[in-house]
Structures are given as C-alpha cells and as structure tokens.
Amino acid sequence: MDEQKLIETNLRSVRMYFEGDPSRGLENLECWDEVCDPDLEMIGGGLNDFPGIHGLKAYKEFIGEQHKRIDRKITILQMVADKESVAVRWRGEVVTKDKVFFPGFGIPKGKALTVDGVSFCAMRDGKVLNEWAAPDGFGMMMRFSLPMAIMMLISERRAAKKAKKLQSSVV
Numbered sequence: 001m002d003e004q005k006l007i008e009t010n011l012r013s014v015r016m017y018f019e020g021d022p023s024r025g026l027e028n029l030e031c032w033d034e035v036c037d038p039d040l041e042m043i044g045g046g047l048n049d050f051p052g053i054h055g056l057k058a059y060k061e062f063i064g065e066q067h068k069r070i071d072r073k074i075t076i077l078q079m080v081a082d083k084e085s086v087a088v089r090w091r092g093e094v095v096t097k098d099k100v101f102f103p104g105f106g107i108p109k110g111k112a113l114t115v116d117g118v119s120f121c122a123m124r125d126g127k128v129l130n131e132w133a134a135p136d137g138f139g140m141m142m143r144f145s146l147p148m149a150i151m152m153l154i155s156e157r158r159a160a161k162k163a164k165k166l167q168s169s170v171v
Contacts (some may be wrong), residue, residue: 001126006083009126014086016075017121017128028074029063032056035128044133071095077116086121092135115139 001009013035020028032040033056040056053059066072069093078089095112117135121128 003083006126007081010081010083010086010123011079012120013123013128014079014081015076015129018088018090020099029067031062032060032142035127037124037129041126041130042133043130044135069096069098071097084123086123088121089116090118090119090120124169 012021016028016031016035017025018028020026021031036056036059038056039054040064042053042059044052053062073093075091075093076088077091080087085119092115093112094115096109098109117133117137117141119131121132122130
C-alpha cells in the first residue's frame with residue numbers, strides 16, 4: 001500500500017474507532033473488530049488513570065462495563081496522521097446513568113459533562129494498535145465543580161507543605 005493510501009486508511013480507522021460508522025448505523029464499539037488490532041493496548045490518564053488494558057477483547061469488555069454506567073459520545077475535533085500514527089484532539093460528552101465516582105468526587109445520576117482530550121494512536125497495517133489517552137480531567141472537574149477543584153488544590157498544597165516540614169525536621 002502506498003504511503004498516502006495508508007495515511008487515509010489510518011485516518012478512517014481512527015475515526016471509526018472514536019465515532020463509529022454512522023453511514024452503517026454502527027457505534028464505535030461495533031466497528032472495533034474491523035479497525036483495531038487484536039493486540040490493542042489502551043493506556044489512560046487523567047481521571048481514568050489505570051495501568052493499561054491489553055487486548056481488544058479486554059478493552060471491549062471494559063468499555064461495555066462503562067456503558068452500563070454512562071452514555072458517552074466522542075467527537076473528533078482534529079486529526080493529524082502519518083503512516084505509523086494518528087494524533088487526535090477529541091471531545092467526550094457523558095451522561096451518567098447512575099452515580100459515578102472519580103478520585104475526590106462523585107457525579108450524580110443524570111448529570112451531563114464534557115471532557116476534552118488528546119490521544120495518540122499507533123497504527124499497524126491500518127489498524128489501531130495502541131492508544132495513549134490524555135483527557136483534561138482537571139478541566140472536567142472545574143466545569144463540574146469549581147469548589148471541589150479548588151479544595152483539591154488546597155489539599156495538595158497542604159500535603160506538600162507537611163511533607164516539606166517533615167523532610168526538614170528529619171535532616
């Protein structure tokens with residue numbers, strides 16, 4: 001496959017990975033067997049900080065479990081690609097079906113929130129092999145609850161001061 005065709009294939013696969021294929025009435029999860037490598041690895045960050053999910057089957061199960069608690073829609077805002085990778089700037093819109101907990105706060109049932117982020121997708125033979133996601137978790141917290149975000153910052157500063165005080169008393 002020539003380089004331009006491979007880049008176009010990579011862009012198409014990543015779009016289907018995030019947004020599905022509306023022309024066929026398919027959600028993104030329904031397209032993954034077609035556009036993801038079986039060795040897919042997802043590495044998250046921000047509020048969804050987890051060590052990583054290995055394998056397409058495991059990631060589909062993880063997202064399936066998430067869909068029991070939230071309705072989510074991801075919209076691609078921008079993509080840049082070469083023959084080995086695709087960088088994506090995206091916006092996720094989430095509505096909770098039940099109370100969802102994140103470190104430091106809970107989100108009540110029926111609450112809608114938005115999070116922006118970037119992902120870097122490594123590609124193999126036109127399929128998504130790895131996704132390194134970096135959601136703007138702090139931005140989401142600020143939109144959801146500014147007082148909570150401020151309290152977390154204050155708490156972090158207090159902890160840093162205590163650690164510094166302890167360190168100086170040990171020396």
